[in-house]
Amino acid sequence: MDTLSIQLDKNCSVPMYMQIANSIEKLIDKNELSIGDKLPPIRKLATKLDVNNVTIVNAYKHLEVNDYVTAVKGSGYYIKDKKFKKIVPSDTTKEYFSSIQNDDYDYEYENIKLMTSGQIEISENAINFASATPDPSIFPVDIFKSALNEVLDRDKGFAFGYQESNGYEPLREALSDYLLRSNSIKVPSDFIQIVSGAQQGIDIIGKCLLNPGDYVITENPTYSGAVSVFKSRDAQIVGVPMLQDGIDTDILEENVKKYHPKLVYLMTKFQNPTTISYSEEKLYKILKMADKYNFYIVEDDSLAGLSFSNLSMNTTLKSLDTNDRVIYVKSFSKLLMPGLRIGFVTCPEIIVDKFMMAKHTTDISSSGLIQRALHIYFEKGQWENHLSYMKNIYKSKYDAMVYELNKLEKYGITFFKPQGGLNFWLTLPKELDATKLYLECAKKDVLLVPGKIFYTSKCDNMNKTIRISFAGTNVDEIKAGVAIINDIASKLINKTTKKTYLTPMI
């Protein structure tokens, strides 16, 4: 389709790109353009209509956003089937979006496009192993509602005034006490900074400490949301592989010597996505390294507290940190409710003022109302009650997952038993490809996350990994969901085996 009948009115108040987009929409509605048809090349249409190239780009972008066309990288824009539902923006889609933004795996672009542009339909009843977000039905809504009303009756308008940028002082004190009680972390309330969730905490750390060109070392694989933050500061990311007891400290030290990183970003409990927890020996080793080579460690500790083992798992880098090297970031999203949008960061004394100023220029302050309600919630001991309630619920899901996932071992699909957290990390045999498994499962309404989106750089086995979360599923869904994975894995392996068998015969 190299020509299109489009009439433009240059005196009309509707912008040119909208006039063009509207004309193309009409052609599609009248079936003069149909599924799979390619739109004219940008320059060609621009020349024909006597407008700037950017006007055509804007018109095509508009059509793409409204699901009329799909962009195929390096090729052009194609008419889509309007029948396809738009995908529910699940965590999968979101993680994919951020991975598209971050990675350079061009070869996977097509698959991802297929998924995110809604060309695979996913029903709202899908079994969602992709989301690590808890089921809203277990949130302590009534208790929190009482706390909110208590605050409003007590503080009136002040609950809606500006809160101090570093946070509501009584909440910071409650958090300081809690850290000491639960993790032996000694941090005075003055060095605790309230943030609107862990993601913002990481974002502000980047704002405070990173200059363009600085190096940041992360685990590989790691949480893509943190990598996005560091890249948005034009930092260089270096990923270091994981061993069974934490990051490979030999490779870490080599890279520290080579790159002199400003920050090392780590998740020491139930690491996302690998689910590995660090040995105490390794924690000490890393702290020594931080002193020797003078870098800060960002310890993202979102899942600590959610241990299903009888072993104490409360030692963190921060609890061993005698030289103020560790910036500890804690979210309440996974253990309490993500919608609170409240988390906190402990700052080394030397950057505490700088951090507060950076928070101020980021969003002035986090919600005072929610901070005050959370303070009441802590004071009444409801946080600890909720944590043990959550642990009971998750423990039974965890056990169901272990039982079901063991059934996949016959295909060579193995996993690590984390003893806590909300995720499992599967390793696939050479016959299985994670993207393929993921796409086939999605077609059957079972959502997984292919492990490769968590990698900071290309890596041999990254397409042999899958992250599977049980936070948002119940035991029945776990049974049904793993059975579907089982079924698909079986078919995919048989196909591969047959192919391998037949090839030498030809």
Added chain:
Amino acid sequence: MDTLSIQLDKNCSVPMYMQIANSIEKLIDKNELSIGDKLPPIRKLATKLDVNNVTIVNAYKHLEVNDYVTAVKGSGYYIKDKKFKKIVPSDTTKEYFSSIQNDDYDYEYENIKLMTSGQIEISENAINFASATPDPSIFPVDIFKSALNEVLDRDKGFAFGYQESNGYEPLREALSDYLLRSNSIKVPSDFIQIVSGAQQGIDIIGKCLLNPGDYVITENPTYSGAVSVFKSRDAQIVGVPMLQDGIDTDILEENVKKYHPKLVYLMTKFQNPTTISYSEEKLYKILKMADKYNFYIVEDDSLAGLSFSNLSMNTTLKSLDTNDRVIYVKSFSKLLMPGLRIGFVTCPEIIVDKFMMAKHTTDISSSGLIQRALHIYFEKGQWENHLSYMKNIYKSKYDAMVYELNKLEKYGITFFKPQGGLNFWLTLPKELDATKLYLECAKKDVLLVPGKIFYTSKCDNMNKTIRISFAGTNVDEIKAGVAIINDIASKLINKTTKKTYLTPMI
């Protein structure tokens, strides 16, 4: 004081810098060090104690944070008088903090230190003309409380789940309707992005659009919080002076040609701090320029809607924007309640996806609970009710301000009558210095903001300007406060006159 008797225990678990700080604290408590004493130079003490320089820096920083010592730039650390109370972190202090971070007016550093280190005592009953934040007693707390409870009863746990990164759809629709109704701005809800306040909106625009070295043009003077954001992205700031009907478009065009800015940041209604509103002619001129030279305009419209004149003042750049050049940022902090931490941004279609991703990496999403309650508030027409209630209250304060400030004219202190907003912008005669006036007023518990903190670069008359806000004061405080300013101005002018008179006599 070049030597200090400090004993260190290198095997002790207390970090070295804390041991040093604790020793110095003890010396102060025992009066072995007294007010005004200088601490030893960093290197000297480091050599003596056989520790790193950074250990001493950390120790001194700790003492500074805890109000034991004060840092004098280029000189060293001095023992402070412990009697002085720590200053209440008012907006003045906060604005000062951000100005210290941003500006390079080293010559003013001492004054600022004096203020922010608490060496001027300010009581909690001070008349606060520095804060542009409304008085919490006029917030619609009960109505909002009902809305919150309505949401919790209706949505239960879902009110605390993750909200979509671009915001709660029904709220975005309500805002789209409101923009059309009140400002003739046509923006579909898909192009509205909810943010946690205007500051975050500007921060995310920076994240989306700015690369290190990019140029941003702002009004001069302007809102320092926006400048901080752009600088945090390593952008270069170019300030363009203001005329009575808006920015000087001739100088703007010269600078646009010279620097090719990515963004131009403007406040077209009751500009902060000059209180000037743009003429419609000027708005058209700027839009044409944006098309011609291909830049985006960030229009920060926090105070629009708060007009006390009978003239319609609803025309904004966005309402005239036919080519999708304007990113419109709106806060509810001044017109509703700052503690909501909710605002919104309208995005040109071409960056809407990018903006949503940048929001996602910033803090995932803004509070779903507050967004849902705000939606109910809008749906019930309570926003419009509150706006006319606020206008009535502010109008009487505005009138009182005009009446009182007119009394300062006899000293040559003049001001512009903005017909809306929450601020006045005073220009001082050559005999008066704004920093001096500000410090003397602060001593009498009247807080002003010296205009110079709003300037992006040095400027001839910047120390002849003062911003004075009436948002948080009542009519009695306005009378009493301006009377104190009157008194101090009179004394300062007499002193200057006397000095001028005496000098030639010597």
